[in-house]
Amino acid sequence: MAKILVKERNVVVPGQELADGMDYLPSEGAFREGEKIFSSKLGLFNLDGRLIKVIPLGGKYIPKKNDTVIGRVTDVSPKIWRIDIGWAFDVVVPLREGSRDFIPNDADLTKYYDIGDLVVAKIINVLSPKIVDASMKLPGCRKLGVGRVIKVESSRVPRIIGKQGSMITLIKDATGCNITVGQNGLIWISGEDSKKERLAEEAIRKIEAEAHSEGLTDKINNFLKESK
Amino acid sequence: MAYTKRFDGRKFDEVREMEAKVGIIKRANGSAMFRTGKTIAIAAVYGPRELFPAFLQDPKKGKLKCLYDLLSFSVTERKRPGPSRRSTEISMVTRDCLEPVLDLTKFAYTGLDVYIYITQADAGTRAAGINAASLALADAGIPMKDLISSIAVGKVSDKIVVDLDKEEEDHKDGATDLPIAMSVRTGKLTLLQMDGNMNQTEIKKALEMGKKACEQIKEVQVKALQAKYGGAGK
Amino acid sequence: MKKYIKAILDKKDRLDGRTFDEFRKPITISNEVSNKAEGSARVKIGDTEVIAGIKVDVGTPYPDSQNRGNLITNVELLPVASSKFLPGPPGPQAVELSRIVDRGIRESGMLDFEKLCIREGELVYNIIVDIYPINDAGNLIDASAFAAVAALKNAVLPKLVDDKVQFGEFTKTKVPLKIIPITCTVYKIGEHLVVDLNKDEEEAIDARLSIAVSESGNVHAMQKGGIVGFSIDEVDKAIGMAKKCVEKLRKQLK
Structure with missing residues (x-):
């Protein structure tokens, strides 16, 4: 009987056993040895149907097509x-x-x-x-053009952008800044004054630091409101 | 004279108190500190990055490079800064013990630099360095089949012991140093060196004790990695 | 980014909102880096981190200073601290950094060199200051000098038996100091004078002036770097800024 040994979104480490049995398939960040599936990365455990994936928490950006x-x-x-x-x-x-x-x-x-x-x-x-x-x-x-360039962990970029761009739109609307996010973790910010730009940077830094926690959209929303 | 009681009162198979911390150097792609007793190692990983000179670039996989050194004031008599024969050798065995668990096939042509420095030395520095380096590599997001955990075992006077400190290494009856590193998951030793004098039975016994110690070290390493992201899970 | 940094300074603002004469926070000092060292310190200024250690041994004095001990200051830019630092012999940056820190200690008269003489013309103490940046997030000069001073302040002399240092055995005698100079570097970006640059701001440096200030507020050493000049007024203003900053830094040094 195949079984999963880790809960969804748990932090897993390289070499950690994730599943036992042939019913599951290792995907990104995981590998099989015999009947067992192990993590190859420090990251968050994710099960998608039969696919076992580890979403990395750190590391350098690696170029991917369409990024x-x-x-x-x-x-x-x-x-x-x-x-x-x-x-x-x-x-x-x-x-x-x-x-x-x-x-x-x-x-x-x-x-x-x-x-x-x-x-x-x-x-x-x-x-x-x-x-x-x-x-x-x-x-x-x-x-x-001329603007503030900041570097974030590339693994946090999806959280910074949010579902259908919801998170980054929130920050753009609250600060009135132009923001462009690169998948490689470089972010360009340009607004009408440096205080607004700094606020946008702080909001992004907050997402970067708390990317693995829940209810992040609300937290950022409150942060932006309080800082106004 | 038999060695009946360890200088610091530990049991013969007892590891010194350990501490590990991941992400200590923000500028690096991955970093960690590992302390065993009074021995403190820091490690930082930079890369994958462009490898120089270019003829070293491997089209099949990334190249791992390690540098181990003692800081000048980590030891009692000031060590001259810069690599010595000893540190060059340890750099090499450190690389060879880490590489077996790394999957660098996705990083063809690139280089991966691991820098290890001992800030305070009290024996077991290469083991502490390897433990820190292994954590730094995981922190840098490098795919690994397992962590590497390392410890020095050996013999002090007539006793087989785990994790010798400096006082024990300098025991007047002589001491044997047997540093090991292993992938705890597979039980495979990836570092094995020895200086001194031990018989086959003693070596077997020392390695078994070392394996248990590595299991404890791995627990400390895993906790440190999880701690960077707020624990094992919610 | 260089243009952006200048533009933001023109608006009397900085990337992180500090004033021009404000150091990053927090500034922390601890003295437990290595128990093998006669003195040691870890200094953090914001994200910049530097450790320093003091080793002491004995030797013969230089012919021109028969009754004085010796000082050796050494900065090594460890490759852990930045992707820009590579292993190997010290480059120009490390050498200059060593020189600035050395001047701040030697020329300032911080050490009581005469008390470091054991027997005139025969035996003196060598004080060796080793400085290693751990994380380069900007303004390594001030962090390095501060770490060196904090380590020296904390340092003791080793035990001597038959003129030989008993390594690992320390006395309770402190390394003799006369004054405690602290270095503050004032950077010039365009027309602006700014202290404690972070890594992004450093991209825009035109020139800099490192100033070591003692308890009395006197300046004990200076060193200029960069290809752009300072006017006399700017030097005067820079000294004023340095004195103010050093006063605050000194409070961290217990």
């Missing part, structure tokens, strides 16, 4: 931009993915994005950890 990320241009060569998104290697935006507008082959690419510019890009291809392509063509992709 929207924020990064800094580190190099511009005749046909590509290189962007540092906090991963081990820079991602590459080829000329043809540089803009929704047509870019001629002999264009000066620094006119579009120069070294040091902050940009929002979308990962379109992950061939290996070393070869990751991104695009600036897709909706939302753009160069960012």
Whole structure:
């Protein structure tokens, strides 16, 4: 008889036995040895049907296809931009993915994005950890202006965005700030004054610190109201 | 002269009081402190990150690098800063004992740096360092088949003991140091060294005592990881 | 981010809302880093953390200071503290940091070097100060200097038998100090003078001036860094800021 040994959303550690029996399947953050399934990560236990998953609580961002990320241009060569998104290697935006507008082959690419510019890009291809392509063509992709950039644990990004963007909308509405969240944990905030920006940052830091607790939306709502 | 009572009054199979804390260095991708008695180790993990020089990059998996060292004022006679032959060797055995439980296949071409420093030394520093490093790797979100738990066992005068302190290492009748590390889940030893003189039966007995000690260490490690996120669950 | 930091300073505000002459909180000092050291301290300023330890041994005096003990100050930027620090011999940043801390102790006259002489021309104490940043969240200079001072204040001399240090055996005699100088670095960003920068703010530094201030409020050592200059008025203002900040820091030092 197969059995689950851990409760939903419990904190589990590498090597911890999660389930015994062949009825369940190990997914992300879990592996099978013989009849048993173990965790390979520090994270939260999650059972989805027959799939056993461990949602990581920490660690570096690893690029995934279709992720929207924020990064800094580190190099511009005749046909590509290189962007540092906090991963081990820079991602590459080829000329043809540089803009929704047509870019001629002999264009000066620094006119579009120069070294040091902050940009929002979308990962379109992950061939290996070393070869990751991104695009600036897709909706939302753009160069960012002057603003506050903060770094959060990338594993907390889903909580910061919330269901259908509910959490981040809450913060945007309460502070009146423009906020762009990258899946890689970089967040850009720009508002009419630095106090509002600071409040937005504090709210995001609060979510980051308490991401694994329940009733977070209410807590953040109260926090923003009290701080007004 | 037989060694009948340990200098600090512990039982022969008793580990010194332990303490572990995860996430002590915010700037690092993962970090931890591990204390055994008066020996304190800190460890930080940086990576996966770009590996230099590039010829070391492995297209199949990430490369683990470890650095162990004593801080200059962690010992009675000041240690000159910078690696010594001893610390270089310990760095190497530390890497070799951690690597078997790591799954670095998703981190091809990258490097993973583990830095271990002893801030206060009272014997058993490599074990404390390995325990801290194992926690720091888990904290850094690196996939692992198990934690690694480490302890020094050995012989002081005529007695097999667990977790020697400095006074015991310097016992006038001589002491044998036998540091081990293991994956407690599988029972596999990933570090095994020895300096001194013990017979086969004694070694077997020491390893069995060491295994029990590693089980206790793992409990401390697991609790420390859970504590960072408010305990085992609600 | 550099432009943003300047823009926010122009509005008389900082990233975390501090005033220009305000240190991060909390500031904590503890003295239990290593019981093998003759003195040690752990200093935290906000998220910045530095540990320092004092080791003492004996040696012969330098030919030009036959009746004075020696001081050696060493900062090692451990790779645990930042992804930017790599193992290996000290780079320019570590060397400069060592120099600033060293000046703050040596040139300020903090140590009573003559009392550190055991027999003139033959035997003196060597005081070795080792400083290790643990988490670099900005302003390592002040945290390092503060940790060194806190460790020295707490340090004792080792026991001597036949002119040899009995390692691990401490006396109750404190390392002789004359004054307690505390270093405060005033950073220049654009036209603004600001203290205790955090890691993000450090990106925007144009120049800096480290100032060691004693109990009397006198300045005992200074060192400027960066390629932009200070006007005399700015130096004067910086000293005023440093004195104010040091007074507050001194209260943490029991």
